[in-house]
Amino acid sequence: MxxxxxxxxxxxxxxxxxxxxxxxxxxxxxxIRQQAMLLALRKVPPISLMIQREGSAAQIxxxxxxxxxxxxxxxxxxxxxxxxxxxRHARLSYHHGQWWLEDLNSTNxxxxxxxxxxxxxxxxxxxxxxxxxxxxxxxxxxxxLMPPTQKLPEEEKPA
Amino acid sequence: MRRRIVRFLAPITIEGRxxxxxxxxxxxxxxxxxLSPAARARTWEANYRLVHWVGVAVWVxxxxxxxxxxxxxxPDSDPYLLPLxxxxxxxxxxxxxxxxxxxxxxxxxWLAAAGLLLTLGLRPAPExxxxxxxxxxxxxAGLLLTxxxxxxxxxxxxxxxxLWLGCCGIYLQPSEPLKLLLIIYLAAYFADHQPLNVRxxxxxxxxxxxxxxxxxxxxxxxxxxxxxxxxxxYTVMLFxxxxxxxxxxxxxxxxxxxxVAGYFLFDVVQLRVDAWLNPWLDPSGRSYQIIxxxxxxxxxxxxxxxxxxxxxGLVPVTHSDFIFAAIAEEMGLAGTLGLFCAIGLLVARGxxxxxxxxxxxxxxxxxxxxxxxxxxxxxIAGGNLRLLPLTGVTLPFLSYGGSSLLTSFAxxxxxxxISSQPEDEPAPLPQPRPHFILAALLGLGLLAxxxxxxxxxxxxxxxxxTRTDNARRAIADRYVRRGSLLDRQGRxxxxxxxxxxxxxxxxxxxxxxxxxxxxxxxxxxxGLEASLDPYLRGLQGNPAALIWWDHLLYGQPPPGLDVxxxxxxxxxxxxxxxxxxxxxxxxxxxxxxxxxLAMASHPTYDPGRLDEQAAALHQxxxxxxxxxxxxxxxxxxxxxxxxxxPTAGLRxxxxxxxxxxxxxxxxxxxxxxxxxxxxxxxxSSPPERLPLISPLQAALAAAAYSNDGVRPSPRLAMAVxxxxxxxxxxxxxxxxxxxxxxxxxxxxxxxHIVAGEPYWEWVGQDSRNGSxxxxxxxxxLPDWQATPVTVVVLLEEENSSLAVRLGRMLLEETLxx
Numbered sequence: 018m019x020x021x022x023x024x025x026x027x028x029x030x031x032x033x034x035x036x037x038x039x040x041x042x043x044x045x046x047x048x049i050r051q052q053a054m055l056l057a058l059r060k061v062p063p064i065s066l067m068i069q070r071e072g073s074a075a076q077i078x079x080x081x082x083x084x085x086x087x088x089x090x091x092x093x094x095x096x097x098x099x100x101x102x103x104x105r106h107a108r109l110s111y112h113h114g115q116w117w118l119e120d121l122n123s124t125n126x127x128x129x130x131x132x133x134x135x136x137x138x139x140x141x142x143x144x145x146x147x148x149x150x151x152x153x154x155x156x157x158x159x160x161x162l163m164p165p166t167q168k169l170p171e172e173e174k175p176a
Numbered sequence: 177m178r179r180r181i182v183r184f185l186a187p188i189t190i191e192g193r194x195x196x197x198x199x200x201x202x203x204x205x206x207x208x209x210x211l212s213p214a215a216r217a218r219t220w221e222a223n224y225r226l227v228h229w230v231g232v233a234v235w236v237x238x239x240x241x242x243x244x245x246x247x248x249x250x251p252d253s254d255p256y257l258l259p260l261x262x263x264x265x266x267x268x269x270x271x272x273x274x275x276x277x278x279x280x281x282x283x284x285x286w287l288a289a290a291g292l293l294l295t296l297g298l299r300p301a302p303e304x305x306x307x308x309x310x311x312x313x314x315x316x317a318g319l320l321l322t323x324x325x326x327x328x329x330x331x332x333x334x335x336x337x338x339l340w341l342g343c344c345g346i347y348l349q350p351s352e353p354l355k356l357l358l359i360i361y362l363a364a365y366f367a368d369h370q371p372l373n374v375r376x377x378x379x380x381x382x383x384x385x386x387x388x389x390x391x392x393x394x395x396x397x398x399x400x401x402x403x404x405x406x407x408x409x410y411t412v413m414l415f416x417x418x419x420x421x422x423x424x425x426x427x428x429x430x431x432x433x434x435x436v437a438g439y440f441l442f443d444v445v446q447l448r449v450d451a452w453l454n455p456w457l458d459p460s461g462r463s464y465q466i467i468x469x470x471x472x473x474x475x476x477x478x479x480x481x482x483x484x485x486x487x488x489g490l491v492p493v494t495h496s497d498f499i500f501a502a503i504a505e506e507m508g509l510a511g512t513l514g515l516f517c518a519i520g521l522l523v524a525r526g527x528x529x530x531x532x533x534x535x536x537x538x539x540x541x542x543x544x545x546x547x548x549x550x551x552x553x554x555x556i557a558g559g560n561l562r563l564l565p566l567t568g569v570t571l572p573f574l575s576y577g578g579s580s581l582l583t584s585f586a587x588x589x590x591x592x593x594i595s596s597q598p599e600d601e602p603a604p605l606p607q608p609r610p611h612f613i614l615a616a617l618l619g620l621g622l623l624a625x626x627x628x629x630x631x632x633x634x635x636x637x638x639x640x641x642t643r644t645d646n647a648r649r650a651i652a653d654r655y656v657r658r659g660s661l662l663d664r665q666g667r668x669x670x671x672x673x674x675x676x677x678x679x680x681x682x683x684x685x686x687x688x689x690x691x692x693x694x695x696x697x698x699x700x701x702x703g704l705e706a707s708l709d710p711y712l713r714g715l716q717g718n719p720a721a722l723i724w725w726d727h728l729l730y731g732q733p734p735p736g737l738d739v740x741x742x743x744x745x746x747x748x749x750x751x752x753x754x755x756x757x758x759x760x761x762x763x764x765x766x767x768x769x770x771x772x773l774a775m776a777s778h779p780t781y782d783p784g785r786l787d788e789q790a791a792a793l794h795q796x797x798x799x800x801x802x803x804x805x806x807x808x809x810x811x812x813x814x815x816x817x818x819x820x821x822p823t824a825g826l827r828x829x830x831x832x833x834x835x836x837x838x839x840x841x842x843x844x845x846x847x848x849x850x851x852x853x854x855x856x857x858x859x860s861s862p863p864e865r866l867p868l869i870s871p872l873q874a875a876l877a878a879a880a881y882s883n884d885g886v887r888p889s890p891r892l893a894m895a896v897x898x899x900x901x902x903x904x905x906x907x908x909x910x911x912x913x914x915x916x917x918x919x920x921x922x923x924x925x926x927x928h929i930v931a932g933e934p935y936w937e938w939v940g941q942d943s944r945n946g947s948x949x950x951x952x953x954x955x956x957l958p959d960w961q962a963t964p965v966t967v968v969v970l971l972e973e974e975n976s977s978l979a980v981r982l983g984r985m986l987l988e989e990t991l992x993x
Contacts, residue, residue, distance in 0.1 A: 019217075020729035023212070023215035024729055026211065027482040029204055031479065034514040036200070037259070040197055041194060
């Protein structure tokens, strides 16, 4: 009788080894999940662009994504049907808690408040972006401004 | 919901839960170890093992305090490192307790010391500045200590390389802390000299000098395993620091050159490389260790034999260099794959700590420490698995050895400290690729070890276990009753007696030794014991499910089956009594069924006294171990010319080559074929030459003359007693052959009739190498109403009267109603 009982013990032993490893791997997975959720919590603050072109009325477009490409190409998030705008002209991207403007080697250049943009530059509300002859005004609603990184509720310690 | 998950993942909680799981594993292992003697003896009345529970208590204490310290001082440190350390060191400690209790007790003390180190060391240590500052001091101290072993070195085991510094029963192997100190030095040096534009030579020159110095020391000491580990560690750190892939190639080349040079310069290297490349050539000598290690791994199979139920003690130095083989035997492939996973996880967490490290020094240090743990594990596990040549390094955390345990714990302590400031931004990483490559290489190494383990355990395992140098078979013979050999009336010839654990083979009729043979833990098996081994060992004839179940439970075959032989001890006794003090052989055969009623070969020996006699028996010119009746090869020209061949119409037998029709007759009489029998028999003579035959062949040929020209197929093992169906007949291996026309057989027999008796006989003489042989052939007449019998007597002397007297005695005894 001792043999079968011992067999059960052996199976339990191996099972406990894999319970340890399985639990460790489960926690690693949870860790990845938590990281992903933390990143997902970092919402992109909505941004709106008021587009003004010669000969047409100003129009406002709202964006939720962290990357906005401006250009003549209809595949761009913000397409501009203008001869003076390159196919992929400039990019707005959100990282490090800021919106950044960057020129994508456009033919006619990108300007920020009339200054040419050569390196990625931080933009704020009411800045004016010039792409060719088009002018885009940045509108960020004040109550939408987010702190650079979000604290999780649990990490809030009583002060 | 989110709140719950996040609290759940607080590092210190993870550490606590994982430690609990590790404790469950250790507790179950210890419980299994306690009960293992009962499972081995298959009864509850056994001497239970209890000592190792002290080790468990120490283990619990060490990790309870370490966890408490880490909770208080560094709650944000990596939560996987401490539980993995606990799992591995506890597993190692109990394995060592299981192998040698005295070593286990010592290892327990070392574990307590390592626990003290952890408990004292686990406090905030910003930037590990002191390590960085005193790098040269530390390294010099390490080198000096190692150099001291050249003068004051000892070996706690007595012989062998003198790698230890010892006093008062405490031994330290300085090359172990030297590993750590070298890694610290290299990390500090590379971090201080991290140039923008990496050029290899200035980075290499001083470090190569120091590493080379350490290497020289180790080579002078013949500690070649640690030396190769140093080369690997240095390569990894230089590679990570410089980011140049050519470092790997140069180092590989260097290692190859060193290996070849070492092969010709050092006996140790040559021996190990030879044993690695061709272990099967010298399994009892130079590659004994590795073969025994592979046998242990094969015996472990998929699920392992269970703690305490394997025989890892058969592998030399199993507590240190070969502890992996011991684990593989008792925990099986399932256990070792878990072990590789745990080591892999430890290394992966270590490399993650390196990537998150806030400065270059700590990053390099963490990488070096993780690589050292990973590489050393792969080196020794690979060595045990014959994946790599054997390097005498320890398996970190698991192997016996205080220096090794302390060093491994110190490495984990440093990793924990480096990981304890997750709030700091990780330092920028200019070259991520070396880190990927290192992680991939270490992962591949572990994967290769796992696959090799699977190959030995599952694919090659069953074949390996049948090797004769697998001592587990002899151990199983002590615990499992082996089947008996019985004569045709059920009288015991050979049987197993005693209690489980002390079974012994009892040879009740020792004169039959050349036929029935022996089974011996050192000298192996011979005769019927060898050829009927599958039945006697219970591996054949038992239900497959029973064999599988017993192997699963005990790693042993089920109880063996008794085999009934055709021998009749009454007739056998006459032959043996008469042949005593002569050299010769006797075969008595039932001429129609082929059953062998007696088979004697003299001189004989006592198989129960092999221990003291084996060497003498092997060298005895009279060859008592040889079964003359079946394995002897004797000239038989007189028999051919006077008895067999004349019936073919050839009075004078040509001395060189018989003609075709005679050849056909001799072949039909079986003189050119070995008899088909479950017993070792002599090879047949090549055709076209005069045959050399055994007495058994002569008896089978003579049987044709008593059995209407039909040569029977011989039988010796008649039936086997199976648990499911009772006695099951073992059929003859061959079929009867009509060797010559019945009429011709009758004429020949009547030509040699003995006046007034119901049998024929013939006596003749031959010579072999100048000495004379006497043949006697006799048999019943074809019209004999009862069982037809033939008798063959062969004497290695000129003694016709004895041959005739013995032959007639046997015939009369057999024919008596």
